[in-house]
Amino acid sequence: MGRRHLDVLARDQRVRIVGVADTVEATAQSTAQAFGARPCRTLSELADLKPDAVYVTLPNRYHGAVVLEALDRGLHVFSEKPMATTLEEARRVAARVRLSGRVYQMGFNRRFAPAYRFLRGEIAAGFIPYSAHAKITDGDMLTPSWYIDPALTGGFLYDCAVHMIDLVGWLVGPIRQVAARGRRSCYPDEDDIVLMLWCEGDRPAALTTCGHASWAKPTERVELFGDHALLVSEDMDRARHATREAPEPAWRQFASPDDVTAQGYVDEDRAFIDACLGEAPPPVTVDDAFASIAAIDAAYISLRGGGRPESVLQE
Ligand SMILES: NC(=O)c1ccc[n+]([C@@H]2O[C@H](COP(=O)([O-])OP(=O)(O)OC[C@H]3O[C@@H](n4cnc5c(N)ncnc54)[C@H](O)[C@@H]3O)[C@@H](O)[C@H]2O)c1
Incomplete structure (x- = not known):
């Protein structure tokens, strides 16, 4: 999913992809290279590149913790589904999003x-x-x-x-x-x-x-x-x-011209970038x-x- 969003974001003139983090070094490297970005191991290394926003496309169980860390670092966050894998963690993310003033958009592409x-x-x-x-x-x-x-x-x-x-x-x-x-x-x-x-x-x-x-x-x-x-x-x-x-x-x-448009990813990513730029609230x-x-x-x-x-x- 990280790769799919990168493919879509790379088409958006408003976006510059600065880094790709993955615990598997070879994945971070090959993916970052494909998009002219810096490979990273952690969110902290990624944050050092001073991005405005991150996409969280990890296995489900890690979403909550990484989203919380990204919000604490002042980043706008697009999170793949699910928001969290427990109700308690979902509550923590919701509370933090409301306090943060940052954009949070959930990856319900089907909408x-x-x-x-x-x-x-x-x-x-x-x-x-x-x-x-x-x-x-x-x-x-x-x-x-x-x-x-x-x-x-x-x-x-x-x-x-x-x-x-x-x-x-x-x-x-x-x-x-x-x-x-x-x-x-x-x-x-x-x-x-x-x-x-x-x-x-x-x-x-x-x-x-x-x-x-x-x-x-x-x-x-x-x-x-x-x-x-x-x-x-x-x-x-x-x-x-x-x-x-x-x-x-x-x-x-x-x-639709391609699968990523047919499955809603192009419009969902455009909406997220609109929201990050303050042009419209996130639709999800x-x-x-x-x-x-x-x-x-x-x-x-x-x-x-x-x-x-x-x-x-x-x-
Ligand atoms: N919206 C949709 O239609 C849709 C479709 C498929 C998957 N998803 C969601 O996207 C997310 C990713 O799914 P996927 O199919 O791409 O999985 P994947 O296993 O192909 O990719 C996950 C990547 O995260 C990396 N990773 C694992 N743990 C990590 C960690 N702690 N820190 C950094 N990187 C780590 C892995 O090395 C891997 O490259 C899941 O949450 C899944 O539910 C959404």
Whole structure:
């Protein structure tokens, strides 16, 4: 992901990439060299180069500590998901962001992908989602290998479903209660999980996530049920809006010049740079990031407790 963001940022005339830090020296060196930057080992070495902002694209478990250190050093921060791998750490990051006056943007790239923008646009134009049905799957959890280790990911929900949990909150309404059941099928982590999400306004959503589904498309799908109407998206590039009068509309296939645009990374990175330059607030906020962690925390409490509904803490 670090490489992917660097590819996007290198296209932005407003950005100069000054350093790349990685604990693996060869990775820091080859990546820094590719972007005319200085290889570093630590955030402290990176900070000595006096950047305005950092991208945190480490394995999940390290996000919280490194984001806190970056904020303490006065840097704007873009953090890949998840915000943290425990609720306590998410609270610490949220509190520090609010005190810091620095920009913090969470890497929910799907909010910038054309299919999800279409759904959100239709909702803004008057479609009311009363309930929803969503899925997000991985073909496997082997690349990179740490994806199967809950000590590093926080658990499968923190890694993959976190995107869809954010989208349900964004499209249907803030998630207030969660119930979850799951099992370990192919990996040493719950890799099959089904969630019931209750959103604000008494709107239920069902979400299924699986870590071993093959890479058959669609790997993600959202169905929003309205008043005798259906909004549906598949992956990040196609969607349609069916109504009682027109139940079989053609799919809209959204064309993009490349994968990083189709998956929302180009617009999310542009928005972060806009925010760093003080041109607009970050579009995905620390509150959005915290809400996703609070929902996942409630989901794991429910899962461990046999599927009881759990309230999602608001702070
Ligand atoms: N938004 C998305 O669509 C999306 C997609 C994939 C991954 N991600 C997120 O991006 C992050 C990185 O995932 P990835 O697939 O690029 O992983 P990766 O393993 O390919 O890359 C992580 C890099 O961090 C380095 N690293 C590990 N520990 C370190 C430390 N303590 N200090 C410095 N460097 C360290 C590793 O050497 C490696 O180069 C994860 O948090 C993941 O959840 C987001």
